[in-house]
Amino acid sequence: MKKILSFTFILLFSIVIFAQKTISGTVKNDDGKPLASASVTIEEIGKNAILEYAITDAKGNYKVTFTSNDEKILVKVKAFNHQTITENYNNATQTLNFVLQEKATEIKEVKLKTKLITKRGDTISYDLKSFESKADRSLADVLKKIPGIEVNKDGSILYQGEPINKFYVNGKDLMEGSYGLINNSLPKDAVQKVEVLENHQPVKILQDKLSSENAAINVQLKKSITMTGRGETSLGVAPSLWNVKLSPMLFTQKYQWVLNYKTNNMGEEVEKENNILAFGNRFEGMRRNFSENSWLSVENAATPQNVPVKRYLLNNVHYLSANVLTNLSKQWELKANASYSNNAIERESMVKTFNANNDLTNTSLVSNNFYTNQAKGEIIFSKNANKSFFKNTTTYNGLWNGDLANTKNNNIASNQRTKTPSNSFQNSLSAIIPWKERLVNAMSFISYRDDKQDLFINPANYVVNLQNVDGGNNSEVVHQFLNLKTFEAIHSASIGLSKKNWTFTPEVGLNYTNNKLLTDVNGVTGNSIQDYQFSGNALENDINFKNLKPYAQMMVNYKREGLDVNLSFPVNFNNISATGTNNLDKTLNKVTYEPRLFMRYDLTSFWKFSTFAGITNSFGSINDVYNGFILLSAKNLSSRNTDIQQTRSNFVGSRLEYRNPLNNIFFNVSYNFNDRTNNVTFLNELDEASQQFIIKGYNLENNSKTNSARTELGKYFPKFKTNASVGYNYSLNNYQQLPANSTPTESSFIDVEGVNQGVSVKFNNNYFSWLSVDYNANWNFNNTKSPDDARFNNKTNLFNHALSAYVYPFKNHTLGFTWDELHSSNRERTAKNAFFDLSYQYSMSEEKIDLELKVLNITNNNVFENVTFNSTFNQTSYTTVNIRPRQVVLTLKFNFK
Template sequence: MKRQIYLFLMVFFSVITFAQKTVSGKITDEDGVAIPSASVTIEEPGKDAILAYGITNSKGEYKVSFTSSESNVDLKVKAFNQKPLTKQITNSDQTLTFKLQSEATEIKEVQLKTKMITSRGDTIAYDLKAFDHKNDRTLADVMRKIPGIEVKTDGTILFQGNAINKFYVEGKDLMEGGYGTITNSLPKDAVAKLEVLENHQPVKMLQGKIPSDAAAINIKLKKSVTMTGRGEVGSGFGDPWLWNLKLTPMFFSKKQQWVVNYKTNNMGEQVENEGNILAFGSSWEGRRGNASQNTWLNVETANTPNLPVKRYLFNNVHYLSANYLTNIDNKKEWELKANANYTNNSVEREDQVETIFSNGLSTVNTSTRNNFYTDKLKGELIFTKNAKKGFFKNTTTFSQFWNADRAVALRNNGIGNQATESPTSSFQNSLSTIIPWKEKMVNLKSYINYQDDRQTLEVSPASYMQFPYLKPKANENDPDEYGFINFAPGTSAIQNFRIKTLDTSHSANISFTTKGWTFTPQIGVDFSTDKLNTNFDGLAVPTGPGDVQPDFSSSVYENNLTFTETVPSASVGINYKSDAWSIFANVPVNLNNIKAEDDLRKVSKSLNKTTFTPNAFIQYSFASFFKASLSGNISNNFGDIQSAYAGYMLLSPSGFNVMDANNPIPEINTKSAGSRLEYRNPLNNLFFNVNYRLSDTKRNLLSSPVLDPTTGFTLIQYKNQDNSSTSNSFSGEIGKYFPKFKSNISLNYRNSNTVSDAFFSNTEYEKQYESKNNSQSYGLKFNNTYFSWMSIDYNVSISRTKQENIGLPEGRKFAPNKGFNHNLSAFIYPLENHSIGFNWDQVNSSDGTRKFDNAFFDLSYQFAWSAKKIDFELKWMNIANRRVFETYNIQASKNAVEYTRIQLRPSQVMFTVKFNFK
């Protein structure tokens, strides 16, 4: 690993050394008067490709950095009403001053054309008109055609493969990270320009002082006051009657913004995910996160296929959200934001699975039918001041869940009815403020989170379950023995669970800047406590003469555990920002104090350890279009309450889980490093990035599941044994937009290798082994709008996964899992305002012996009433009426392979009316 790190360091610094070629100087006219806004470009002789460019400032000064292997390059200067100049110069650092000759130009006809992509500093601006087509309606539709940008179904935006950190409309962050609603519902006609803000630091006080490696999106609207939005009303038939309703009005002005959103359907659209926080901003703003439950207990769950969600999601969803922002002072520095959303959702799912264990003798057949019920409410109130001379942000969040899940599971002809109830209440408050103090900045942060989770899992009849379990030792010298738990016919098994969580974090730091460097010493303390109470109720029966059955009324099946973690810390942040360099590092020392106590189970564990967990990021920008970066970090994790309980818990009907009371608190140490080379050139619409990352993780506890291959049930436990895993991955992506052909094409590749220690047990033996995994994927994306009568979008990916278990008696090299996915979406425009759409999804998988081909076809017709901006669409989905998805998977933890059949949505026909709000 060290050798690989050294190699990448050498490559990184050799690239930097090779890139240090800079030409600077001044451009004037014949009289020596400075010429502002003149363009200076560097090109290789005989090649029509720009290596780098610069623009002169108000004093006529320019500076251009470039990289080339040629001994000479061409320097070209252009300015309005001046004669262009071209000069061949040596490939070296130099200062050159040029005088341009005046040249009047007679303009016979003037046509104003907006450039599709322009760049100024760290801002790249895209003219949406250059990328949209007849069938595009929303911001997301157009963004999917822009090189370097990827938009997912829920509205998530990636730039150069990385998630953005902010999404603004006219410079305001209304959605606070939950921007998917706007991406999917803002009409394209309301947008004038889309801006990518590279290396964006959202806190204005820190701009130019604390660098960032993330990008942000800013939407520029055509009107200063905009009332807009998108709506759909649809109905159809399939099985059962179908409906789809979407109403998303929006309002944007200089002082106020709001978005109201109501969406409901039962046709397989996962609209509730639009409310998720997709961009998390800066840690200087405090802590942000999606509301979630501490979900420990689960029913057995049917699988989901690697398909678009609309193919398999049997849902009945109602999602309502409202977001409001207003300035509350005359200077427009203070903002009040109020956000709320409510989800009511019911989902059905069903599958059949054949599991074949590697010894070739055991096969388990299962079938699972689920009903998942989601009922959740979230409210948020945010006060923000983000100004050059002060920052304040307080976020108060309340969340309530009333979720429930149901399952009917069949395993080797045994049937079990399963149910969970999961109510949760959560309250969070995050405060961060930065106060200027002379030439310094003082940052105070406070975070408080309290959450109360209750869960109940019931399985009836309990005789459906038959588990291996670890019999208690008579004395320390007795070997471990495995027995089976048999439940009395007609009885129920009930697992009760409750956990109360208090999590707090407080810190203070002071920042001072000198010569471009910013140093931030910080002290803080994190405190968390979890109180866990569980008990299990069931009735066991003997399996044979002399067999001792567990007593469920004993404390072995109860927990009364308190897990407390106190971590005082001290750190120094080091940051540097210049035109070419961005450096930030954090050097913390943590004093970890952890206690786990359960008088009922006689658990008393503690850990006191000092850890050093530095992280660093270095980025160098060169030759106008290149960025090279290195990153690395060391992290420590000491587990949580899930690794400390010692009483048996039925976390799932498929098996009990338990931790050995004598095991120490888990210690996980991870070291990772990565490198990235990025190129983005708006002048020729070319973008690419190359990434490499490696990591090494060491643990003191090893997962030791005890599997009964006859029933497929498992007992999960852990051994006190050092183990490790290493991984390395390489990925690359290149994309280019061809304006002449109105085509966007991108290619991507990824290769990942992981080697890890693992442990396998059954009722006959136990063995440690090494698991090796390799995965590769290739992808291509292409869209074309060259012809006025047709547009095409095509995505394809090819994957290959290999696994080998070394050291198991029946271990073997599993047959490679090969996958092929593609999507073709084509629209034909035979007449004005009429379009015919065709969609083809193909998902294939193979294990070398069996091959599964899954094809899906959709057909649509749309009429656009242009005067009213209303669309009428008739769509036939899953024309072939494919009802089952078939696939093959490797299950490493079971040393087995699975062949799965998953129920899909049938053929359905929908008629939909789509419209804009103004």
């Protein structure tokens, strides 16, 4: 498969290269003076299809590269107040000079007509008005309908299938990657256009030296001073429901700020709007999403997959945030971001587990209550100028979680709870300073984090894996304690040397991580504590883990018109040690070489080809080196008494893109291959009756290979106001696995093959003034099998689609219908789920106020059904999850201005 796909890409690339032709020359008037801004268009004869075009510069010069297999091509030359030239020429590389005769243009009537999509250099602009429907209110509503752009369920934006690296409003990055809030709350009426900045390098001083693989989004507002934002207030029944959203915003040349307060118990995950979705450029320093370091956990109820969260999330959330940007001077900016969320979630599910023989082995009931308090504060001081760069980011994150679980496994019940407070401080600094003709970069990242976690399980004998321990057998409660303190420092310095089209950047750095881990398991009876000892092995750990990695690398960049090549040659000196209780004394000293290549070539204005390849090495962390057992959950007892893990990956990939704003066509196809080797393999010892297991690591090498391909074709049809796209993805994963409860030897491995195929379709139409339709559908087919084990054979099919239709029978009146459906099947089991919503909205256009009445889940489905396959244990699970019942909601929506 890999060879076939690679050959296909080489063939495609060769065909395009050899079919290319270039026509260049000058355009002048009859006095011999050069004509600027004249257009030279190459078309197919008799087909009215534009192949390529170019605009003359101030000296009248032009150059246009195109691809055509026809014998002849049509060339049109136009300029204002001059007579158009239209001639046929041979399809060949040649020089054509044109002289245009003056001709006065009589304008009888002027009709301004905005182009849907325009392209200038690496910037593609979309006229937002051309893609919106009457039902759309926010920027995100419209972005979903623009060709070449996708909006994921988490709010992240993809362009041509790849994530963006920046999200600007009027050229400023207020949100520093956490753009979900603006995307969801910025009124579409405030936006003039949306720009895609292809291959965007956010650090200005590097823009002519180092390019980027990713694009950025810039939202251009209609007014230079914009006071805007969205607000909603909702009340409902079944049971008592509320939803309040208040997001005022101000955007000026000097200041930008966004305030936000949201609270609801209607299943909206508003607290995730604070997640970082775009991470910018490595030279900007380091920023990370903060989440619970979840070593210990209660048993969790299952959640539906590929279903909107609002269908099943039983929450009660309050989320408050503030984001402020101010220009301290012409070049210096100060940003301050702060947020706090308080969230309570209920969840309940039942899971029936079937083994490879299709026998029912376990029925599990889990009911959860999750409680989260999270706070974040961040100050960013930056200068991003053409001649220097500076950025310092200081961040505090605090998390105070507490989870509860009531469970029953084959009629054996338990109560479980955790307390997991966590605090983190980070500071990231990056500076680029010109020194003579060189650029000097210094980066520093320092982080300290303290995680404390406690897990309590009652009764103690619920934990089957601890029933044979020495001491504490009569205890009432099992208590697992864990404390992890982490210090991390990452420092580097580099100098950029540029000559003509080449940039050489030698870099040296030092990465250091220190972890201190304390864990212990004991039994509690009343006020007394009993020590546990498990089959002669310790149930406690006191570990000091250190990872010191000095490194040096050379980065080489070659850039000329249409071609960009990046090479890096890092040499890493890895020094890892782990010492502590249970005779823990492990060290690893290894030098690794990790070369990487990235190349992009603009075949024409519309076609772009890129390829990449490289080698990576990763090593085990504190999560992989504890000899004593840790009770990670009531069902999971784990020990990692192995060598320090070493994982080596060789990867290669390529990508071909076509984006033609003239014909509104966007296309991309990509291929990736990864060969991964690990020196440690983990074996699961499963007790089928309780579904509890012990994980142990062994020094056995395993290998996996993954081939994956993806393609997508999208087109906007202006005449029919329709945007349509179709996508296909394929992956083949071959890996080695130790079957559960097998003997851990090299001969025990089985080869497993997993094939996954997916088809996606997206369609939206606004052709009729009284109707707009949005439709998305996905089909996924997964086949997992092993030639070494006939029982290891499973096929899973998944289909889900979402339809939204809005009818406008009269002015200011809207009727809405939503239909979500998901089917999953596995072996002899099939689960089907369908949800329907109805809505009526009255709009007061002048006041920009909407009043909406909505009925959600009108069929009152109480549970969601799903079928899944677990390849680790060769098991099928049939799951039912309690979801939100029928709800009736009245909502008032408004713009702040």
